[in-house]
Amino acid sequence: MSMVPKHLNPGVCESDHYGRILKYDHNGRSFGLHLSKRPVGVRQVSMLSELKIGQTAVLVALELPESVQNHLMHMGFVPDALVTALRRAPAGDPTVFAIDGMEIALRHETAEAIRIRPATPDDLNPHFDPSLHTESAELLEVVR
């Protein structure tokens, strides 16, 4: 058992190297109970760096050091926020993302540490408000 890397061991609630409890393992599978309330199906949790240009996704969590996470959250990178990949810089990196009415460029290495899920029609509803979303409080717990 000790030969199996921890991140390949599903079903066990694990924490990242900053001590925060994650509700998704590193393959994107979730193990939180609250997620069973969501539509049944394969949940695709991927990284922001994988988002194709023109696509929109919902931000799930930031797996970055506390200070960076704090900085990004104050720039609008909060859980449940809609994020769109706008364009790549002429050299292919960094990528410009539209979030919270702003355009912010991140390098691949940073975007790689930001988890996203595909946006549902519910998310794309213009009256959608993160603070009203029932599950946002639970997601806040994840971040906390």
Add this chain to the structure above:
Amino acid sequence: MNACCETPAFVPPAPRPSSGPLKTVALIGPPNSGKSTLFNRLTGLRQKVANYPGVTVEQRMGVMAGVGRDDLTLIDLPGIYSLTPYSEDARVSIDVLKGKMPGTPKPDAVILVLDSLHLTRQLMLAAPVLEVGLPTLVLLNMTDLMEQRGGHIDSLKLARELGAPVAQISATHGTGIDAVPLFLHQQTNRNAPTPLALPVMGNAASTHSWAAQVSRKTGYQAPLSVEGTRKIDNILLHPIWGPLLFLVVVVGVFEVVFSIGQPLSDGFGDILARMGEFVRPLLPAGWLQSLVLDGAWKGISSVLVFLPQILLLFLFIGVLEDTGYLARAALIADRVMRTTGLNGKAFIPLLSAYACAVPAIMATRTIENKRDRMATILVTPFMTCSARLPVYMLLIAAFIPNIMYLHGFLGLRTIVMLGLYLAGFIGAMTTAWLLKSSILKSSETPFILELPQYRMPTLRSLGMRLMDRANVFLRQAGTVILSVTLALWVLAHLPVVHVGGNAYAAPELADSVIGRLGHFIEPAIAPLGFNWKIGIGLLSSVLAREVMVSTMGTLYGADPATQAMHLQTALHHDMTLGGALALMIFFAFAMQCTSTMAVVRRETNSWKWPAIQFLYMLFLAWGAAFVVNHAVMAIFG
């Protein structure tokens, strides 16, 4: 306090209280909220800039003369997103707000500026600021733009929600600023601030959901994002046109700074020299005249001549920054800059350093990451600044034959000049790489770049920026440069020689203290192919590189302007080709510039960094010159 640019005071309609409990006001706001513009408007340029003790954060204070309250001090806090003490800027802000910053009075009231175009996000700063408990006025900036673009906010509801007065303003156009004197007047006449009942804020996510709730309750409607910006970016960030236009901009800035700035600087230098000559008959002949004119005035003018070029460069940087292109340039340059460990924001400072390292180091303020900023500051003096040109030109003209290659398209002299530029560039990049992979390694602070919307720059803000930079530069010239110049003059005029009777005269340069120093260091520079005269030149050029030319001129008894040929011939007889090339390489690498050292000390707030930088560059320059001298001697014999 700087009183040179006083503006006529605006008379407030309300009766002016002579004194009250209110003395100090703090201005706080997130980056890009228009805080600086508002600060300039409120103080009317009567401000002073310094550093907070022990940190590299800039302290900006002024009297609120812009709203007719020159009895009040306004403290401009650094632009921050939150009061979470992760960054030095936030820690300084907390200390100032709580009155724990030594030397800074505790503010009695706070003015919070928020950009109404992104209010939800900006409100995240309101929570911790209101929590401090000081009487606070919330100013929603750029409301004119917000309404133009279909946004809306009910400021009365927001005031109720925040428990603080809210006013809509436009700092750029000056509308709604009346709210500030009104608020100050109320605070002067009322002692007890109303207690606030705010939810206890935990982390950034909960603050964000609070901010989102507040903006929803107060009917905030974010303005539609402007399609224009994205359309412009489709061209300016195009995979092919983007980099091409970027190059055009870079070459254009260069071209203008050199083709227009150089004659301006030369003309200004002539005027300064004539001013000196005009004063000469007014002073009694003798040591005082020599001290004032040949010592102080000459030294100050040698720095002042760069002012037109520096202002021109800052005008360009200002236009690029205010329009929003600077952020795009950083985005395009990032991929190249990161190979050395720096980021895209270092590009513009390094580019400016081709004119002068002093404004370049001042321009590194746009780099938020302290370690990246430090690395950029440390490599900047390697870039070939315009003060190296006179030295290069003199030595190239004296030692490099005018041979043309490729049917006259490329001369040997041009190749040598380009080689020197390249040497400086390689020195900078290698040093950056060394620093970023050792002492200034910063993996935990990633590159986060906000791309603002394109805007038309205003003359007012460009003017303010130029005044501010000129002010910093002149103060530099007025203090450090003046003292070093005087010290050099004294060293060149001591010990005095008794010429009979009561008459004393300055010694021959070779017999002066500095001349003896030249002889003293000769053993250290002889392996580079330099004699003691070059040694004196090197010592005096620590003041500024171009001083080398005038020192050599004095030493060889020739004026550099009128008898340039004479000096070239003299040098030719005194130096080998190896020594001349070694001297050029020495100038490419050595940090022979007091202004740069002074500005590095100012920006890093310690003598440690300029000292390390000076020794490192000296070591590198000596090594490179040694190699060049011996290699050239081995080849050409």
